[in-house]
Amino acid sequence: MRHGPFIFLGILCAVLASWLGAVVAPQLQFGDQALLKLDDLGIEYPLARNGEAKQGAEIYRAEGCNYCHTQQVRSRGEGADIARGWGKRRTVSRDYLRDLPPMLGQMRFGPDLANLGERQTNATRLLMKLYNARIEMPGSTMPRFPYLFEARKLRYGQAPSTNALPLPAIFAPPAGTEIVPTTAALQLVAYLQSLKSETLFYEVFPPQPPKKTNQVAVAVGGTNAIPTTNALPATNTAPATNTPPATNAPATNASASP
Amino acid sequence: MVLVVLSAGWLLVAGVLSLLAAIKLHAPGMLADYAWLTYGRLQPAAWNAFVFGFASLAGLAIALWMTARLGGTRLVGTGTIILGALVWNVGLKLGIFGLLAGESTGIEGLEIPRFASPILLLGYLCMAAWVPITFGRRRPGEVYISQWYLLGAVFSFPWFFMAGHVMTVFLPLRGVLQIAAQAWFLQNLLVLWFGFLGLAVIFYLLPKLTGVAVPSRNLALFGFWTLAVFGGFGGLTRYSGGPFPAWMLSLAVVANVLTVFPVYAVGQNLLPGLRNQGSALKASVPLRFAAFAFLAYLVAGGLGALNSLASVRYTTQFTLVTVGLDQLTLMGFFGMAALGALYFVVPRLLGRDWPRPAFANLHFLLAAAAVAVIAVAFLGGGQAQGAALNDPELPFINVVKRYLPFASSGTLAQLLFLAGSGVFALNLLLALVACCRAAWVPAAKALVTPLSAEVKA
Numbered sequence: 001m002r003h004g005p006f007i008f009l010g011i012l013c014a015v016l017a018s019w020l021g022a023v024v025a026p027q028l029q030f031g032d033q034a035l036l037k038l039d040d041l042g043i044e045y046p047l048a049r050n051g052e053a054k055q056g057a058e059i060y061r062a063e064g065c066n067y068c069h070t071q072q073v074r075s076r077g078e079g080a081d082i083a084r085g086w087g088k089r090r091t092v093s094r095d096y097l098r099d100l101p102p103m104l105g106q107m108r109f110g111p112d113l114a115n116l117g118e119r120q121t122n123a124t125r126l127l128m129k130l131y132n133a134r135i136e137m138p139g140s141t142m143p144r145f146p147y148l149f150e151a152r153k154l155r156y157g158q159a160p161s162t163n164a165l166p167l168p169a170i171f172a173p174p175a176g177t178e179i180v181p182t183t184a185a186l187q188l189v190a191y192l193q194s195l196k197s198e199t200l201f202y203e204v205f206p207p208q209p210p211k212k213t214n215q216v217a218v219a220v221g222g223t224n225a226i227p228t229t230n231a232l233p234a235t236n237t238a239p240a241t242n243t244p245p246a247t248n249a250p251a252t253n254a255s256a257s258p
Numbered sequence: 259m260v261l262v263v264l265s266a267g268w269l270l271v272a273g274v275l276s277l278l279a280a281i282k283l284h285a286p287g288m289l290a291d292y293a294w295l296t297y298g299r300l301q302p303a304a305w306n307a308f309v310f311g312f313a314s315l316a317g318l319a320i321a322l323w324m325t326a327r328l329g330g331t332r333l334v335g336t337g338t339i340i341l342g343a344l345v346w347n348v349g350l351k352l353g354i355f356g357l358l359a360g361e362s363t364g365i366e367g368l369e370i371p372r373f374a375s376p377i378l379l380l381g382y383l384c385m386a387a388w389v390p391i392t393f394g395r396r397r398p399g400e401v402y403i404s405q406w407y408l409l410g411a412v413f414s415f416p417w418f419f420m421a422g423h424v425m426t427v428f429l430p431l432r433g434v435l436q437i438a439a440q441a442w443f444l445q446n447l448l449v450l451w452f453g454f455l456g457l458a459v460i461f462y463l464l465p466k467l468t469g470v471a472v473p474s475r476n477l478a479l480f481g482f483w484t485l486a487v488f489g490g491f492g493g494l495t496r497y498s499g500g501p502f503p504a505w506m507l508s509l510a511v512v513a514n515v516l517t518v519f520p521v522y523a524v525g526q527n528l529l530p531g532l533r534n535q536g537s538a539l540k541a542s543v544p545l546r547f548a549a550f551a552f553l554a555y556l557v558a559g560g561l562g563a564l565n566s567l568a569s570v571r572y573t574t575q576f577t578l579v580t581v582g583l584d585q586l587t588l589m590g591f592f593g594m595a596a597l598g599a600l601y602f603v604v605p606r607l608l609g610r611d612w613p614r615p616a617f618a619n620l621h622f623l624l625a626a627a628a629v630a631v632i633a634v635a636f637l638g639g640g641q642a643q644g645a646a647l648n649d650p651e652l653p654f655i656n657v658v659k660r661y662l663p664f665a666s667s668g669t670l671a672q673l674l675f676l677a678g679s680g681v682f683a684l685n686l687l688l689a690l691v692a693c694c695r696a697a698w699v700p701a702a703k704a705l706v707t708p709l710s711a712e713v714k715a
Contacts, residue, residue, distance in 0.1 A: 003401045004390055004409065011413040011486060015446065018490025018513075019421060022442045026506055027435055062360030064298020070576055074499035078572060083650035091501045096433040101364045101426065104437050106496055108576035108647060109665070111654050137655055141662065143297050 030093060036201055045201065046098045049194045056191025059184050061103065063145070070105035071114045071195065085119065086112040087197065089204045095197040110142060117193040126189045127181050128165055135171050148185035152178050294358045302369040303357045309447070310350050310370070310378065313588065315343070316596040317455040318385050321408045323603050324462060325389050328405055329396025335388035342384025349377030365426045365436065367444040375423045379416065386412045403478045404462040410486060411454035418446035418490075434501050438494065441510075445493030448587050449517070453485060456551060456595040457524060463548035463598055468538050470531035481523030488516040495566035498575050507568075514566035521559030528552055543618040547598025550626055554590030554633075558583060561637070573644035578664060582636025589675065590629040597625065597682065604689065610696075613688040617681045624678030631671040639664020 035044035049057070060066070073087035081087060091114055096102040120126060128135050131149055133142035154160060154176050164178040173179055181189075326333040333339075353374030356362070361371040370378065389412045393405065422443030426436045465472050472478060491513030494506055532549060539546055562583055565574055574580070601618055605611050612618055643661035646652055 003405075004394055007406060007409045008390070008413050010483070011410050012417070014483075014486040015414055015417045015450070015490060017487065018442065018446070019418075021509065022491055022493060022506070023421075023425065023431075023435070023439050026438050026503070027431060029503065031432060031435060033432065061364035062299075062362060063296055064302060064362065064364075066364065066366070067298050067301045072497075072500050074575070078499035078568070079575060080648040080650045084647075084654075085650075090499075093434045093501050093503070095501060099433060100430060101436050102434055103364055104434070104497065104500060106366060106576065106580055108643075109658075109661075139655055139659065141658055145296070147292075 033094060033097060035097060036094060038199070045199050046095060046197070047194075048098065049191070052187050052190040053194040054191075055184075056187035056189065056194075057099075059148075059188045060191055061101070063188075065113075066103035066105040068105075068107060068109035068142070069111065069113045070108055071102075071112065072104050073112060073114050073197070081112060084111075087115045089198065089200065091197050092203050094201070094203065113192065113195055114197050115195060117196040118198055121193065123186075123189050123193065124166070126192055127185060128167070130185055130188065131165060131167075131179065131181075132171055135168060145185070148182055148188065150180045150182055152180055154178055299358050299360065299362070302362055302366070303354050305367075306350070306357065306369060307354055308588065308593075310346075310353075313452065313592055313596060315346065316600060317411070317452070317592070318382075320459060320596060320599045320603060321389050321412060321455065322385070322392070323607070324404060324458065324599075325392045325396075325408055328402050328462070329393055331392060331395045331397065333388065333392055334395065335391065339385050339388055342381045342386075344381075345384060346378055346381025349374045349381055352377065363427050365440050367447065368422055368426050368440055370423075372423075372427050375419075375427070379419060382416065382419070386415070402462070403472060403475065403482070404458040406479070406482050407454045407458035407461065410482065411451055411458065414446065414450040414454065414486075418443055418450070422446075437497065437500070438502065438506065441493030441496050442490065443493075444496070446490050448584070449485065449489035449492070452588065452592040453489065456555065456592040457485075459595040459599045460524075460528065460548050460552050460555070463544055463595075463602060464528050464531055464552065467542050467545040467548070467602075468531050468535050470535075472527050473530060474527060477523050477527050481520040481527070484523070485517065485520035488513045488519070492517060492566065495571070496580065498566075498568055498571040511566045511568065515563050517559065518563045521556060521563075524552075524559075525556050543615075543622055544598040544602035546622050547594050547601060547625075550622075550629075551591050551593075551595035551598065554586055554594060554629065557633075558586040558591055562587075573648065574640055575644070576647070577640035577643040578636040578661060579640030579644070582633060582640060585632050585636065586629070589625075590633065594625060594629065597621070600682075604686065608689055608693045610689065610693060612685055613692055614685050617685040621678040621681045621685075624674045624681070628671040628675035628678065631667055631674065635664045635667040635671070639667075 035046070037043075038045050071091075073081045073089070073091045075090040076082050082089070095114075096104075125136065129142070130145045132144045132146075133140040149165070151173055152161070152164075156176075160178045161180055164180050167173070167179060322333055322339065350370075353370035356371040356374060357369055362369040363371060389408065393409060396405075422439060425431050425439040426443075430436055431439060461472065461478070464470075492510050494500075494502065494510035495514050498507060498511075500507070532552070535545075539549060564570055565579060565583060601612070639661055642664065643657065646657040646660040
């Protein structure tokens with residue numbers, strides 16, 4: 001038996017098989033997944049980020065935030081993510097359509113950030129956290145990012161800038177100096193505040209609590225069917241225009257839901 | 259030999275980077291003013307320096323040497339191999355500096371920036387192409403198991419390396435499909451590339467040094483092919499519960515559980531040879547390294563299969579367990595196997611023994627202790643971390659307090675491993691100096707002493 005070519009072909013087939021099974025088949029299944037139209041004005045989910053937040057994503061990537069923070073929420077049976085308030089629903093593939101690269105992360109040295117923008121709307125607190133996480137949370141192990149801030153000398157009698165960090169006394173710089181966020185820090189915060197994946201659509205339709213009697217009249221028939229009459233209940237971002245999602249989504253996505 | 263020296267150098271670099279990263283995990287204030295040294299940059303730099311600097315170069319050196327040795331022939335293409343090693347080295351240096359400068363691709367395991375990864379592939383081809391060519395010139399006769407594993411490793415690497423980088427960096431897929439490609443890449447890297455290389459070393463060193471032949475060739479080939487077929491599918495267990503269709507996650511779990519077969523085949527084949535070998539283990543450092551690697555393989559394989567189950571992942575997902583298992587495979591199994599092989603190969607290449615045998619013993623103790631600390635602390639600490647994460651009433655800062663002692667012991671482990679590497683590098687340096695002196699001293703003497711003919715004249 002000629003071993004060289006035999007092993008070569010065998011290994012080629014093995015690598016190819018796993019490639020086909022683990023990468024190509026999913027690509028065929030939902031590689032053409034479309035953005036979800038939320039209303040008639042052309043707003044699509046996932047929401048597009050503005051330029052500042054896009055720049056911020058680059059900083060998130062360069063600083064390697066994803067080595068300690070995940071951006072994925074598991075469903076109730078798979079962990080306490082939802083119970084911890086990290087999201088109202090699990091994340092699905094559609095949430096990452098605009099991410100390049102998607103930074104899911106594998107490690108939770110810090111909390112999950114998939115919905116940080118939903119729960120932290122105060123940019124100053126995020127800036128303070130980046131400057132030194134121990135200001136707000138003594139004992140935090142989060143790295144400090146002083147190089148995203150600028151220490152500026154104030155001239156005698158000059159009033160501090162409006163965007164200077166309101167640092168408590170023990171963390172404050174020497175008198176006559178102020179700490180001002182750089183553009184990079186502001187971009188990063190813009191990105192962090194753009195992290196939202198709580199919009200509901202049929203793939204992630206949350207398990208319904210037992211229906212109250214006065215609502216039964218609406219949901220007649222098979223309970224597994226995609227609701228068409230009252231679609232997109234209570235989305236956070238979209239105005240309630242009652243667009244039936246079934247008409248906008250490609251058929252392949254139905255099987256993508258767990 | 260160039261490869262060995264380069265890999266030893268990278269071993270030290272990786273050790274320093276890992277140590278810094280490990281310290282920063284529990285002392286965030288240290289060196290915080292330097293953007294280049296933030297944890298999120300150090301961590302991938304350390305991983306890449308270890309994986310592509312030390313482990314892959316040492317693996318290639320061993321692959322080339324063993325192919326020639328087992329085939330009973332001379333290695334061909336040495337000039338190109340040295341050139342390839344230098345090209346690889348340049349590519350990796352660019353890559354790691356790029357990473358530290360914030361040019362990471364952001365995809366874990368594939369962080370090497372796009373300007374460096376093609377250079378790495380080029381260097382790889384210059385080096386590894388000579389493995390099959392040398393293999394083709396072997397003495398007629400039966401082919402050893404180790405040669406199968408070597409060829410398997412050498413053939414698999416370029417495919418998944420290229421495909422992984424193309425699908426995530428050069429022509430990125432959309433959304434989470436990139437993550438599917440990344441998981442596939444990582445699985446191939448750990449299971450096919452390092453798995454095959456490490457098993458090649460173990461299947462060579464253990465029978466050779468104990469004098470007990472491998473009992474069943476068919477079982478070994480069964481292990482080879484089952485690993486090749488099932489190995490690549492299991493990557494997505496890293497993202498258990500993640501944003502993927504359920505069938506993808508289930509497929510990965512099934513494949514990962516099936517890798518119990520190759521692990522069983524390896525254990526069944528090699529365990530009998532290690533019985534009652536206490537004296538041989540005491541006498542031979544390479545054998546000790548290889549035996550340790552073998553045990554680490556069994557443990558990592560078994561736990562890896564167990565950890566792919568969703569019920570186990572409920573606790574272990576996103577915790578230190580993931581890191582612990584990766585390190586157990588990378589350092590405990592492959593690192594130890596490669597070091598054992600280097601302890602075996604270098605004296606045969608240089609034609610002289612290690613100058614300080616005691617250093618080798620010390621290195622084994624340090625490295626083994628490092629792996630043991632990481633395995634126990636991270637696997638145990640991950641359980642504590644997971645349990646704390648799953649208690650929604652516990653504030654996050656208390657979760658941090660639960661896992662921090664375990665994560666901090668990573669510093670101890672990295673310190674031990676680095677000390678061992680330092681001892682190894684020193685020993686290697688002494689061997690090289692001794693070797694060079696033996697080669698150069700007569701030549702230098704000949705230069706300064708006049709030839710006898712001139713003296714007469």
